[in-house]
Amino acid sequence: MTKEALKNLITNSKKHDNKFTFLKCGYVLSPFISKFISVNKHVYNSTYYEIHSLVSNPKVHFVTLISYYDDKYILKCGDPYLDGSLTQETVENLVKTTMSKLLQPHKTLVSKVQRSYNITPRSSSCTFNQKNYEIAAPLCEHISHFLAGVEDEVFDKLFRNYVQSMDGVETIDQTLALQFERYSFAKHIILEGDKGSGKTYAATTWCRENRLEQIFIGGHEQFESIDFLGHYIQQKNGELVWKDGALSEAFRKAKAGTKVVVIIDELLRIPKRELNLLISALSPINGKYVLRTGRAKDAQDGIAIEEVIQAPKENLWVMGTTNIGAAYAVETMDEALTDRFIPIRKDTTAHELRKILLKTVEMKRFSTEVVQQLMNFYEKMSRIKNTKIINKIVNIRHLCEAIEIANNQGQIQEILGDMKLLWVDREYDGKPDSQQLHAVERILENVYATKS
Numbered sequence: 001m002t003k004e005a006l007k008n009l010i011t012n013s014k015k016h017d018n019k020f021t022f023l024k025c026g027y028v029l030s031p032f033i034s035k036f037i038s039v040n041k042h043v044y045n046s047t048y049y050e051i052h053s054l055v056s057n058p059k060v061h062f063v064t065l066i067s068y069y070d071d072k073y074i075l076k077c078g079d080p081y082l083d084g085s086l087t088q089e090t091v092e093n094l095v096k097t098t099m100s101k102l103l104q105p106h107k108t109l110v111s112k113v114q115r116s117y118n119i120t121p122r123s124s125s126c127t128f129n130q131k132n133y134e135i136a137a138p139l140c141e142h143i144s145h146f147l148a149g150v151e152d153e154v155f156d157k158l159f160r161n162y163v164q165s166m167d168g169v170e171t172i173d174q175t176l177a178l179q180f181e182r183y184s185f186a187k188h189i190i191l192e193g194d195k196g197s198g199k200t201y202a203a204t205t206w207c208r209e210n211r212l213e214q215i216f217i218g219g220h221e222q223f224e225s226i227d228f229l230g231h232y233i234q235q236k237n238g239e240l241v242w243k244d245g246a247l248s249e250a251f252r253k254a255k256a257g258t259k260v261v262v263i264i265d266e267l268l269r270i271p272k273r274e275l276n277l278l279i280s281a282l283s284p285i286n287g288k289y290v291l292r293t294g295r296a297k298d299a300q301d302g303i304a305i306e307e308v309i310q311a312p313k314e315n316l317w318v319m320g321t322t323n324i325g326a327a328y329a330v331e332t333m334d335e336a337l338t339d340r341f342i343p344i345r346k347d348t349t350a351h352e353l354r355k356i357l358l359k360t361v362e363m364k365r366f367s368t369e370v371v372q373q374l375m376n377f378y379e380k381m382s383r384i385k386n387t388k389i390i391n392k393i394v395n396i397r398h399l400c401e402a403i404e405i406a407n408n409q410g411q412i413q414e415i416l417g418d419m420k421l422l423w424v425d426r427e428y429d430g431k432p433d434s435q436q437l438h439a440v441e442r443i444l445e446n447v448y449a450t451k452s
Helices: 003-013 088-100 107-114 141-148 152-164 174-183 199-209 225-229 246-255 272-281 335-340 350-364 369-386 396-405 409-423 434-447
Strands: 020-030 045-054 061-069 072-077 188-192 213-218 230-234 240-244 260-265 288-300 303-312 316-322 341-345
Touching: 003 072, 003 141, 020 061, 020 107, 020 152, 045 141, 045 152, 061 141, 061 152, 072 141, 088 107, 152 350, 152 369, 174 188, 174 199, 174 341, 188 199, 199 213, 199 260, 199 316, 199 350, 213 246, 225 230, 225 246, 225 272, 225 288, 230 288, 240 246, 246 260, 246 272, 246 288, 246 303, 246 316, 272 288, 272 335, 335 341, 350 369, 350 396, 369 396, 369 409, 369 434, 396 409, 409 434
Parallel strands: 188 316, 188 341, 213 260, 260 316
Antiparallel strands: 020 045, 045 061, 061 072, 230 240, 288 303
16 A cells, blocks of 8 residues: 555554553565465565564564555565465575566575564464555554554655665666676767666766776767867966866876776767767777877977877776757767667666665655655656657656755655646747646646645
């Protein structure tokens, strides 16, 4: 069920019962949210549990749980995974099945999940399990007592545990990470995708995780060759000194033995004349890339000798990013460029978006409820984009800016409302398309109709 539905259930159904004694509580990661193996509901989740006993008989235990996964919550009374009543073979199959659904199964994450096995006593004589994982069945007295003591911070902690458990494990799409690894320092790549889909984030994150030197270049229509190569600047004493451009700096470091990744954001916004310089520099000669910087190193017979930097292929790699399509003001990739770059598609993944939003929210010290609302908004807006109701996308940058600009989390809805013209077309008279505007407004109303 949703967080709103669960909170309503807590408000309407919680009931403190003096016949129960609180023993213990905790947070775990689990591969299992169903009491019935045949349902096959094996989903990676974070769980908060409490253990109570009867005042009249301390040997009788009741283990109650709230599990969170993929923006959903489920209530349970007893769990055969946590109480260790499953066979070892079943446990191994559960973990294997659940981990296979993630983008990047990882031994660290698997070990965290396995540590939650057999950590609670078996729950006595109660088989409450939330019906169909969406609608709560009539609550048992143990769940009602459990809900009476649940604090709001539990929901935030469940969400954070779910997202942060994969830090360093699934920071970018595993398929994309494998492609980066495959082509690194072997074939230059260009990441294509819609605006704000996380292309630059993926490139910089992968380089950082692999401890590679990064040199960043921002492409634009007024880009000139000196931005690649460098130029002379005048010092206070009037003397001229050479200042490396980004490409010259990269070549110089690669020549000295450093593994360097040049990240060129919006590669196809750079005019073709300047791109030809890049193409020439990335044409290897005897295993080395060769760059003529335009800098006069020496002179012979009154003629300047131009500096030439040769960088080993194994030390220099270029990752470009670009938007593709008629909606973007970019150059087309010509044959010479495609010979040197392999295009790779990068779309936003839900987990990646959730993680970026969570980091931004935590910097502002807002509730994780903000992340869930923005994810809901993003999914609904993506749906009407896919059905052609609107033609423009909501991207990571828009959502992060809404958080960053807000002085308090209540302002985020207002800021998104102010942004709505970003996502709608204009009529011939320049006014926003009324139908598209109405569709966006309805989504905002729906997402923020119930505030926790």
